[in-house]
Amino acid sequence: MLLDDIPPAQFQTFEVKSDPEKVAPRLTLLRKTMENSGVDAFLVPRADAHRGESVPPGDARLAYLTGFTGSAGLAVVGRSKAALFVDSRYTLQAPAQTDTRKFDVVEINQAAMPAGIASYVRKGGVVGYDPWLHTPGEIRDLEGKLAGHATLRPLDNLVDAIWPDRPAAPVTPVETLGDNRAGKSSAQKIAELQATLAADKADATVLTLPDSICWLLNIRARDVPNTPFLLGFCIVPRRGRPTLYLAPEKITAELRAALGDRVALAPTGKLLPAITRLAAGGRRIAIDPASCPVAIVEAAKAGNAEAVLEKPDPVRLPKARKNDAEIGGMKEAHRIDGVAMARFLAWFDEAAPKGGLDEITVVSALEAFRRADASAVDNSFDTIAGAGANGAIVHYRVDRKSNRMLVPGELMLVDSGGQYLSGTTDITRTISSGPAGSEEKDRFTRVLKGMIAISTARFPKGTSGAQIDILARQFLWQAGVTYNHGTGHGVGAFLSVHEGPIGISSRFSTPLEPGMILSNEPGYYKSGAYGIRIENLVLVIPSDVGDGWLEFETLTLAPIDRRLIDLALLLPHEREWLDAYHRRVLNEIGPLVEPRVRAWLEKATAPL
Template structure:
């Protein structure tokens, strides 16, 4: 359940493994090979069996690629990992800023012609098309996975048990979900679903095949007659009983390709998530459309929203107990690992925690500037006077998924830290207070979170918010608050609100609450409102020792004081007397 702190790979291991891969490339007759951080299901998290990128290069981030050629190799990472990749990956691999430089651009410059091999189960239809369109010299060539050929002690595929998600928490029976989605298929006679969280949501099941996200590895075919064929190892479903009912037929995974070949068309696929191997196996006419589960899954039911509220109150109490403990520790006495261990213990003490929702980010001082920092025995720092301590964490509870970030001072904060913190807070408050017209997307909302930073020439390199599942993936699409967020926000969608600022080599700041889109009430003079707003789900104090009050407007100060009054009212009754006393001080009005 809890995270470990050992190094998963060493930079020293990369060069000999790269050399072995080049030997496999020569035997396969290809001049290059693509290694994505992906599995056949295209989820964010992968099982140890599928950690090919990490095994080959040492890079442990949640997104990236490696392109290995006969003479050159490169690891492609986005702005979240520019610091991390330098410490984890050997000099034999070039480090490329992606997507500023695309894989195709780099390959074209490095390889005038020849064949670049890829595993057709790990590349989506869209990825292959975009890369082929961009490549001017080399040709993509499907082949067996060459990393698997050289990975001698590769772990076995996961066999996590699958269990039912109660309809009382899901808010809709899976038979009804299947019926509604089948009616929406149009002229398609079937739809192939490959995303694990889509399958889990559709069938009201949860699994344990990957860390932190309660999803099963499986494939599914939704048929127009409102039935589903589920391709899953029967050992995983032993505890499901009769939950799936007559509308779902289970078959072993090895039957998937033959079932695809036998489908009568038209067959719908989502090219953004469907592996190339699936479309290659289909003999029928193909219709390309989005995964039909994506939007209904994002629009949480009333039961899912209530579950999220309940989970956040439980999680909020655990966070407050942790923050009270942290505040009592003298500088120089605890490490980042101590912070992670204590916080995870507080969540476990709720007796309701199923898993943490991602590896806890606990970065002090310069480690806080690494956006997706993961503490290890080798990187853990002792918290020292003058540090900022950034803690980004979350829990998986049967009724909801949480994700929260708080930044705290260790000792007395400096003026640069406090001003940056206050500007980040202003952005978080701006989004929290926002009332906006229906039809706006995350791209429209994102500038409100950055405006106070932009005023003084500052910014941050990640999105402001991602979607969050209902006891599902902590990162869930299609909604997001970011420059790239083009999906209109709708009532029921849950998102994070997490602006930040990072001074490389010095400190990092991020403040994060989860919020849910809801209808805004009519204002004076209106009979019906066509506006939306955000409901705050997270109730944990924001450290006012880092706030510069004069930088806040009256409305921002009122929001912060009202928020802290709500924190005290909602979380206080769950606490022992000493922790409640600490909370009263942390929630004191400014």
Template sequence: MAAMKLDAFFVPRADAHQGEYVADADARLAWLTGFTGSAGFAIITREQAGVFIDGRYRVQVKSQIDLAHFTPVPWPETRPSVWLREALPDGGRAGFDPWLHTRKEIEAMRKGLENSGIELIAVESNPVDAIWPDRPAPPQGQARAHDDAFAGESSADKRARLAAGLRDCGQSAAFLSLPDSISWLLNIRGTDVPKNPIVQSFAILSDDGHVALFADPVKFDGQLREKLGNDVTIRPPGEMAAALQNLDGTIRLDPATAPEAAFRLLEQAGTAIASAPDPAILPKARKNSVELKGMHAAHLRDGVAMTRLLAWLDSTPPSSLTEIDVVRKLESLRRDEGIIDISFDTISGAGPNGAIVHYRVTESSNRRLAENDMLLIDSGGQYPDGTTDITRTIPLGQPPKAAIAPYTAVLRGMIAISRSRFPTGVAGAHLDSLARQFLWAQGLDYDHGTGHGVGAALCVHEGPVRISRISDLPLETGMILSNEPGYYRENAFGIRIENLLAVTTAEAEPGRNMLGFETLTLCPIDRRCIDRQALSRDEAEWLDHYHMRVRDELSPLLDSETRNWLHRATAPIA
């Protein structure tokens, strides 16, 4: 920093693709600070270093960073511009890597630093990379075709549809930087990032449907190249900057996802820019009937694995197991059902570890299960035809009395979302409070969104749709979201119950268009923590109806012992 004449430097979690999960070569924040959460950033000055984390990671960060050198900073409560003003009261030069930040981020930061005397400096080389002696090489995972039978639409048809939209807007091309958008558009999948079947790449989609794909050519074998056809040209990543600067006409870039560096390259060339959303991001979120069919099939198989796990847990003395034993057992059961990979690192948190929202068990943190513990299991699988994500919270014996009221409130909130009907135009922000209302009534809450978008045989966390206080994107049919309210009592237990939902049309009076949800997840919800008196009649009937569906759909696929357990676990509560 001194050599670059910088007084501060931003170290984001994100890579150049703004991915939540990053390859080892791009894990700068984790390498520098020790913090491994999926969101956050650091600001390093010569005197101090702040690690900015949201409510999901307040507990985790303290166990991962060296508090003698790094200070946790609550975010978004503390804006980075406010922190930087205090850290550099006399002004200074704050550096950032323009490939790792979006135009939207940088514009917001500039606005926050107005009249502060602090100048934002885009650097040509990242100083973290300069001190990282054993930085891993970029990934070269093999790409594969995603069968059109699972995609429901050929890549050629997708490209033609999006190209027509560009022409309608008077745009000659669009720059795509999100690997899941590119993987969806080209019907390809990859292994560059663990648990997320994406091909790390950039792309330029022209208004004639041609795609210039910037990715390491070694990822593509002859068979895949033949399937992509002549209208997809694979070029080395090093050629991308020149290709951007040689574009003619008006080029579409998404200020919320594209790197600041891409904007700068086009501006230097004098190219007209249309700031607009990634053209693939909403079409990808609206699953077609074939993708929905695949998601249903994947959840059926996943339900078998989860039910077998829960039955096994009920028949095994807790003290004979550790958190890692549970992870290994579940992943083995999913392999029996045909997963390609898990969809994220399985969360298996017993007792106080369950209160760490995105807890990841390691050999050093591995806790032995204990009688009367609460065990939180959040997991999912990547199947050839779909992606799953499910959370169940299980009492190991008698549930703690302190857990019963919040567990019931969490369940009621999950049911409220599941049963909701709403007019078209309603966004996730309008629904979020439905999940929290019963916790709020007890003076409780949780520090994460209620739901995230989910891809179809793609990323388990998919934008742009969410159920969150800050999501103003209207929900549409075919979108798939998680429904996962929770409650976390530090040093005691964590509670979360999660199903995946698909947005569907709902009955309405003439002249109105209404939407609702269909539940995709098939797995019993533990009833031992429920305060039955707190459930309304409608809530109890919803739970019984859900359990009847779980029983009817899964029973034919289970062995007799697990089937008998399932019948007991789904007995009526009403």
């Protein structure tokens, strides 16, 4: 495919989504609304009521107010000063997107409420928040950090009040998965969930996470970008059928026919009254304090203060344990993706040394190779294609303003994934566009060694991702460097590319079990110079080392750039692993591609 032949991207757009010049006037309007509402500060989180990484345009309140478009963050707006709190992934992106004269950009840990909020509200003041956008756990955490300095008050969202052209809620078609794709009927999943409720002595649970609802009911939709979610809420009783609460316009005859008698449908406006009635009737309602909105908890307490039973979302763990059909689908998705990646990498190797290649072209080309398969329905996230210094921005998203031309000889970091009808993929490759320097090779090889250490790890049952995270970092630590993101995250089966409750980092304590799928993605980033990340997806399987032991099977099928390896740093077993991996890539993907790409693949996977 020649540069002039690359079709425009359909899954990803490149418009500039942030304008720092709009921040000040919107901040002024919000402060006037705060004054009228009698609050001294207001919280604006990135999350919507469903806690998804992707949110509908009408729920992108943090981006509307601050210009920051990252997938996590929180703004606090006081009467005279304001802050934008982000984690380490966004310390470069956030200052570039917001007006730093109006917002202090402050780095905090992931999944933590910032202690610094107190400094943005006067002593004895009132901090307002939208009870649909915060969880009980967050509010308790914040109350502890405010330590009596200020009080919290729930109220209607004040950003919505100043957003005149706020987009309407999405309405997209809903599809149901057959048992051949889901591996288990929704009736069976519901029965197993109800058995869990009985064991927990709960009369019902309220599900708010869209991946939990979609998995439980074997349904998918397109309510948010990149992830096949239907946005709604679901009450599952210990006995009887669940009720799915949706925007009224989503409740169609086609959806009723698809769900049949196993699920009742009701408009979202009836959710809170239904919860209050359940509680008033003496029912114990299980909610997840880490994901359920405060508004739902308060509705239960309004019926009966003793009704709320705090438990982790009961669907997340069963969903993480992929069944045979889901695993088969994920393997098929990775074979499809492996074909697209082989064609893309072969094209890149031919085009990059000639010059004239920019980041948008790289994104568009990769998407075109993925879309060549009829089962591709979306990217699993906006592709990260960082040329040279842009590769050091961990969650970089190219737009027409930031678009950078790749200089031959620079590194190109491409982190991407596809949503196929059979499954979800996520892969990062750092690619050479010409001879690399000794420092780049050293760092690339240390990252590769860490990725291989995870890939070859064997560990006893009960081991968590937190316990093995150091395996990936040790070789970078030996050189006095590290990376400030997790080594891996859980991945859903034709669901979210970032799926809890598992991962590989210090914050993931859930033990790994057979059937779980995670990313394995150590990296290194030199600000202003280059970024390196290598990522495969891995499946937890029983190990033949002994009973009660586990290991990983690699799912991703794409070459790792051998030209960036410092061979002197690799140990014999690491060479053996990489050669064996490349033989597998050639054997599985080689027969599926055209002769020209097959010839390139043979060179790219040749033994070290």
